[in-house]
Amino acid sequence: MRKTVLAGNWKMYKTQAEALEFLKGFVSHLEDTPDERDVILCVPYTALGSLSKNLHGGRVRLGAQNVHWEDCGAFTGEISAPMLTELGVDYVVVGHSERREYFGETDETVNRRLKAAQAGGLTPILCVGETKAQRDAGETEAHIFSQLEQDLVDVDQSKLIIAYEPIWAIGTGDTCDAAEANRVIGLIRSKLSNPDVPIQYGGSVKPTNVDEIMAQPEIDGALVGGASLEPESFARIVNYKA
Ligand code: PEP
Numbered sequence: 001m002r003k004t005v006l007a008g009n010w011k012m013y014k015t016q017a018e019a020l021e022f023l024k025g026f027v028s029h030l031e032d033t034p035d036e037r038d039v040i041l042c043v044p045y046t047a048l049g050s051l052s053k054n055l056h057g058g059r060v061r062l063g064a065q066n067v068h069w070e071d072c073g074a075f076t077g078e079i080s081a082p083m084l085t086e087l088g089v090d091y092v093v094v095g096h097s098e099r100r101e102y103f104g105e106t107d108e109t110v111n112r113r114l115k116a117a118q119a120g121g122l123t124p125i126l127c128v129g130e131t132k133a134q135r136d137a138g139e140t141e142a143h144i145f146s147q148l149e150q151d152l153v154d155v156d157q158s159k160l161i162i163a164y165e166p167i168w169a170i171g172t173g174d175t176c177d178a179a180e181a182n183r184v185i186g187l188i189r190s191k192l193s194n195p196d197v198p199i200q201y202g203g204s205v206k207p208t209n210v211d212e213i214m215a216q217p218e219i220d221g222a223l224v225g226g227a228s229l230e231p232e233s234f235a236r237i238v239n240y241k242a
Contacts, residue, residue, distance in 0.1 A: 003198045004214075005161055005221035006238040007040040007063060007125060008228025009093060010047075019047035020054060022231055027058055029235030035059075038221075039238050041228070042093050042125070045079055052088035063091030066099060067122065069112035081120020092117050093223075094124045095151060097167045107150035114155045125161040125223065126151055127202070128188070132168035140166075141187055148191050157194035163223040164188055169203025171225055175213075176203055182216035189218060207236035214240045 014022065023041075033039065042063035043051060052062055068078035084092065094117060095110035110126070117124040128147040130140040144164070152160075164185050169176045176184075181201045188199055201213055202223030213219055228234040 002196050002220050003038055004036060005038045005040065005125075005198045005200060006240075007042055007091070007093075007161075007163075007200065007221070007223050008234050009042045009065065009096070009202075009223055009225050010044060010229060011065070011098070011225060012044060013229055014044065014047060016047050016050050019043055019051055022229075023051060023054055023060070025231030026235055027060065029231065029239065030059060033059070033239055034242075037238060040091050042091065048084070048087045048089055055088070061091060062087075062089045063093060063125065064089050064122075065093045065096065067092045067094065067113055067117050067120070067124075069109070069116040071116075071120070081116055081122050085121050090123060091161070092122045092124050093163075094126050095147075096127045097129060097165060097170060101167075107147060110151045111153050111155070114151060114160075118156050118159050123159050123161060125163055125200070127163045127165050127223070129165040129167050129170075129203075135166065135168065140184065144184065144188060145191060148188065152192075157192055157197050160194075161198050161200065161221075162188060162192075163200040163202045165202035165223060171204070173204050175205070175209050176201070178209070178212045178216050178219075181213065182218045185216075185218040205237060207233055210237045210240040214242065 040061045040063045094113045099105040130143045185199045198220040200221040200223045205222045205224045206227045
């Protein structure tokens with residue numbers, strides 16, 4: 001039985017005070033959210049501690065946006081799994097296209113981060129997806145299969161979430177057609193050894209398109225950037241109409 005997982009990725013937005021303000025508004029909308037939907041906020045490191053203290057054991061879980069493969073060491077600017085779990089973090093985004101594009105993340109480092117996250121007790125959300133040029137050249141499947149093959153070496157697929165995020169749809173308002181996202185996610189699933197891995201769609205998910213996206217049989221959730229920054233907007237997404 002595959003889980004339904006709705007996750008917000010705040011990227012580098014919100015101070016600690018802004019994060020707490022968001023939480024106040026957001027939780028008030030979750031009373032009727034079906035229990036079987038997992039709701040995660042992947043926030044900047046600086047907001048993790050105070051959000052964690054204010055979740056009140058509620059149904060919102062916390063995620064970080066990256067994790068290093070060592071527990072500690074001379075890695076300036078990095079953060080480790082034990083540091084995150086101590087703060088009450090349960091999830092971590094790994095291999096987001098912005099990390100791959102702007103910070104030199106490779107499939108090898110993504111693989112190391114995934115394994116460290118799992119060893120440290122975190123559930124990673126692995127992001128894969130093609131560029132516009134790769135899609136136009138008919139290389140979508142080959143690119144994603146290559147990412148999966150390299151990223152998932154020795155990764156435990158019983159503690160994993162995957163997000164299919166076509167790069168051309170991230171932050172552009174240009175959502176991937178729901179049926180096409182469903183098709184690609186089906187192909188991703190065909191490459192996994194565990195058919196129960198939840199696979200999310202990410203890329204300009206909004207209150208206005210979430211119902212259609214979540215109606216697709218292969219799509220188990222959403223990874224949401226811009227539309228997760230406003231409490232009402234993200235609440236409408238997690239309360240999508242099934
Ligand atoms: C993301 O940051 O992973 C993302 C999908 O962003 P957006 O929803 O803004 O396209």
